[in-house]
Amino acid sequence: MTSLLNISNVSMCFAHRDVLSDVSFDVAPGERAALLGHNGAGKTTLFRIILGFLNPSAGQITVNGAVPGTAAARNAVSYLPESVSFPKLLTGRETVAFYAKLKGVAPAAVDQVLADVDLTDAADQRCGTYSKGMRQRLGLAQAMLGDPKLLLLDEPTSGLDPLARQRFYHLISKMAERGTAVLLSSHGLSEIEARTDRVAILRKGKLVADAPLTDLQHSANLPLRIRVQADTAHVDTVHQQMGGQRINGATVELECRYPEKMQRLSAISALGPAVRDVEVYPPSLDDIYRHYSAGKETKQ
Amino acid sequence: MSGLIAIARNEVRIGMRNKWIMLATAILLVFALLLVLLGSGPATSSSTDGLTIISASLATLSVYLVPLIALLLSFDAIAGEIDRGTLQLTLASPVSRAAVVLGKFLGHVIVLSIAVMIGYGLAGLCAFVAIENVAAEGVLDLARVVGTSIALGATFVAIGYVASACVRQTGTAAALAIAIWLFAVVLYDMALLGGLLADPEGVFATDLFPYLLVANPADAFRLFNLTALDAAGASTGFAAGGDVLPFAPQLAIASPFIWIAVTLWLTVVMMQRIKP
Incomplete structure (x- = not known):
């Protein structure tokens, strides 16, 4: 199976500090991969490179065969930033409908994704009244629009209660079954539990592990x-x-x-x-x- | 193109629900109505059309309030969206960065137009009812003030974007917007006046002053409107100055449009370089 996201030997240097050094890994269609690391390990920087916001100091990335930031790559990617606060004056439905238009997704998909994240009842309330968990689910709803080929989620489960987290992983798995490649970042393994196919761990910009969870458990030999x-x-x-x-x-x-x-x-x-x-x-x-x-x- | 329209519609929706914009529109309406009430007294029953005189007052009002509404709309457009993380989402979608800037501009100018038309339209309607024998010229004068006020506002919307693209925090952008308003609307005129008083016959007064005047879009707006209204017979005291200008005062209206073109272009260039 060819990979949808291909990261090869990517390095990033900010003001003489190596934020990423020689990072390589792939995510295949239908695969759920987790990118773990402490704050400042380089997770968000890697995401910004995949989105084409930053150019890496060295190395290449392809998204669905295209260079990050090009129209072809952006058509394939959906993104959920670590913290996003949607305009307080718009309702949840208006917010999702706006992103549906930007992505060129049919308006019918809006109600579907809102139902998927359990926001149908609150869809016509303004985002200013939403709780943290609801805002996070709204962000996920817009990311799910139009069955993206690659779903990039930056710490998607922070602020979710255990039940919502479970439901979140259920949704992610459903999308992966339809062929979406999922790359999500998180602070720790206990957050993602056993619900990803592969775990990559970044430490100070270096990839120190990239394997299924059971393999990691085994090779850590703790x-x-x-x-x-x-x-x-x-x-x-x-x-x-x-x-x-x-x-x-x-x-x-x-x-x-x-x-x-x-x-x-x-x-x-x-x-x-x-x-x-x-x-x-x-x-x-x-x-x-x-x-x-x-x-x-x-x-x- | 559909992305541009989606962004414009989104901005219109947010702008129409923004309490600050509502408040500013209400203030605009109250001031405009006050000017109508004061301007339609018996003292103005001269040969000049009542609406023309009211238009002159409204033009002066516009110089202060319209840039303020425009900057209120635009200061948050880029810095605020980076702050809140929504610009990252927008730029991750297939819409082009130029379309983001132009879509916002279109949306904000529509909101501004609605605010100006509500304020001056209602005031004009009251004047129309209150004043007998309104001439067609008077209606035309009011329409000119409304149209050029929107152009003036559009200029400050675009200037607000440049300020917003320079910084990364909403708070800083707000402070910058207030500084721009204070400088363009209040301090700039004072500085020019100071220069004139210091040396009424010097190079500054004769050669530089007219160009410095139209370089500020707010002053250019005032010059254009009051010259046009003087021609219509409203004595604004501005015509005396108009005779010594090295160019036709009607050309002054080019100033806001040049500002719009340059600042929008600059915003698009800055937007291309933003790394959200």
Whole structure:
């Protein structure tokens, strides 16, 4: 499958500071890719280059085979900026209808996208009365107009409550099923959960990871945590035999690599009645993200 | 082209709901009605048409209020949209940057025209009812003031865009717009007057002054209208100056149109370079 968005060796330098260095990745039609990184990691800069607002210092980008910023590229892209406040004096419907005209999309699509984001009831209220979540959904509605080939979403789920976030990913998936390539940025892995096909992580302008989430989990090779709850009388014995860390009067926490997991667990069960309960925690999404975004370079 | 029209319609919609524009239009109407009431007293029952005299008063009113309404409409056009993130959205769509500028201009000039026509149209209608024997010339005089007021406003709309494209924050753009209004409408005239008083016979008064006068679109507007009204018999005291101009005072009306062309072009050039 040919990629819809192709980023090859893009570097960007602002006032002698490298904001992006040698970033390459692709997004294929129907693929949901997430671009992660801290504030200032270069996510928004990369988006601005993809939109043609900025020219990269080096490297090339093609959008649907066209140079960013050309009419062909702009016809293929839909964008939702990180923070956008629509004119307070216009209603939601007027706002979406305006962008439909700019994009040359039939007016019939307006009601459809408003219904998709659950704004039909509020469509005739002025945007000035909207809550943050509603404004975010309105922004998404205009981005969904006309089934774009590439959907660029800059931190789309910030400010959404968990239910709205779930609904948001459902919409994104529906669009991806129709062949839209989706690239969204976010602060952390826990935000995107498991709802993207691929995760790219930017750290200080460098791409430090670009793989499906399960691969990242695997290659990060982070330790699991095993929490052993012991009898108060035997907690010292358990601590001496197993090592690890005492957390409170009755609990010992152990860290171990994935291959040693079963071996450790059988050692724990061999302790018999001294152990009251065992809990195993795999590394959380936040742990994995922290590993890539703040940790050492990892080779894949 | 459809993008340009969509942007114009959007600006008309926003402008018509803008409380500041409503307030400014109301002020324009109140002042215009006051001038009509004062101007239609028995003292004016001379040979001159009542509407002509009212037109002269309205032209003076326009110099102050119309640029203010225009700058209110335009100061936010670019800086504000960058601030709020909507310009990024617009520029990400397939519409050209020149169409964004021209669409906004068209929309803002329509809003301004509606404001001027409501203010002066209603005032003219009152005058028409209040004054007996209105001549066709009087109606023509009023129409000229309305038409040139819109041209004057359009000039300041375009000047407002240049100011708005220079800065990135709404607040800065607002301050710049107020400074432009103060300079063009108040301080510029004072400076010219000061120059004249300092040396009434010097190079400044004889050679430079007429050109400096028409270089300011607000003064050019006043010169054009009051000269035309003097010809119609309203004594504005301006004709005395008109005789010494090195060009026909009717040409003064070219000044706002040149300003519109230059500032719109400049805005389009600046817009091409904006990296939202």
